[in-house]
Amino acid sequence: MIIAGAGSGKTRVLTLRIAHLIQSKQVDPFNIMALTFTNKAAKEMRNRIEKMVGADARNLWMGTFHSVFARILRAEAHHLGYPNNFTIYDTDDSKSLLRSVIKEMGLDDTQYKVNTVYNRISSAKNKLISWQDYLSNPILMADDTANMRPEIGNIFKSYSLRCFKSGAMDFDDLLFNTDKLFKEHLAVLNKYQHRFQYLLVDEFQDTNLCQYFIIRKLASVKENICVVGDDARASTHFVEPISPTS
DSSP states (O other): OEEEESSSSSHHHHHHHHHHHTTTTTOOOOEEEEESSSSHHHHHHHHHHHHHGGGGGGEEEEEEEHHHHHHHHHHGGGGGGTTTTTEEHHHHHHHHHHHHHHHHOOOOOTTTTTHHHHHHHHHHHHTTOOHHHHHHHHHHHHHHHHOOOOOOOOEEEEEEEHHHTTTEEEEEHHHHHHHHHHHHHHHHHHHHHHHOOEEEEEGGGGGOOHHHHHHHHTTTTTEEEEEEOGGGGGGOGOOOOOOOOO
């Protein structure tokens, strides 16, 4: 773990470390996973590394959490009952579907504002809470009731089932379903644990619970993981009161 402040060269450390692994350690780029939080950062890192090591850098598994794990799901989604060519819903698609669900359930859209519902569901998934877990969690149910929105759990259920029926995942599903895949299909997890011999994570302080559990699973065999972050900007994802039930 490398802790350093803004502008101190955290991303450069990862870039040089990857180049060192490829050039000095003779590690196959195909066996290196590097995760960032923006496409821009991933592109810049790849370009820098390519200048150092050449075209081999193109074989790196490098990108945002969502893009890299979407790539894995494209190959493995059938284990979860999804087609491998599943559709990815962006935020607008997700909110449009939620509006339809709210309307079909006959709920007041001024009480169940789509942004509020969307954020509540997104927060649950990022804490690895499925719709089944949500509906069986008395704390969440009581919280929704106190906020005059007791049907959010049922909206979550209907929304999730509609996505599944349509062969679609939203952005949060790309992480939630990757964790589910690795948790329920150990042979698949084992394959990727041995493929990715080195894991590197930029801006580690911004990881949420779901992202943390995925990279912990992947790194648990080879135990070659390097993360860089700014402790002054550390989030509170790991101390929020609602934890996953699984």
